[in-house]
Amino acid sequence: MDKAEAYRQLAEEIASVVAGETSETARYATAACLLAQAFRPRFFWTGFYLVDPLKPQELVVGPYQGTLGCLRIPFGKGVCGHVAATREPIIVPEVHAFPGHIACDAASNSEIVVPVFHADGALAGVLDVDSTDYDAFDAVDQAGLTEICRLLLTA
Secondary structure (H helix, E strand, O other), rough: OOOOHHHHHHHHHHHHOOOOOOOOHHHHHHHHHHHHHOOOOOOEEEEEEEOOOOEEEEEEEEEEEEOOOOEEEEEEEEEEHHHHHOOEEEEEEHHHOOOOOOOOOOOOOOEEEEEEOOOOOOOEEEEEEEOOOOOOHHHHHHHHHHHHHHHHOOO
């Protein structure tokens, strides 16, 4: 099965599992788990950083699969903070060359980050996927992850 089809099937599975679930935590935890399982070992770290309602210009670690993640990331700092500030997905083929990269785990060599929105369009957080491989992500990953994040919309 090609990667696009794998994402399509995974999106269907995630949509089915989270249908009717009102807890964002449960929705994000489910997505992180199923993504990590589906794309292991290429996905070294898979998870969400969520906008902190008490510090709305800061992301706080949410549900994830992998090694220890950074606890907090200010908007505009590192790859996740960049996506939180721009609200646009990014693929980073070599994270060590990204200006201001935050090394939560030195084993990470490439990264893709996709924004996650609430149904009203407000930023909910970001989906962060790291790989130990260089240049591990492409447009197919971006499209698949963006669609999965769209499925996680909640009021």
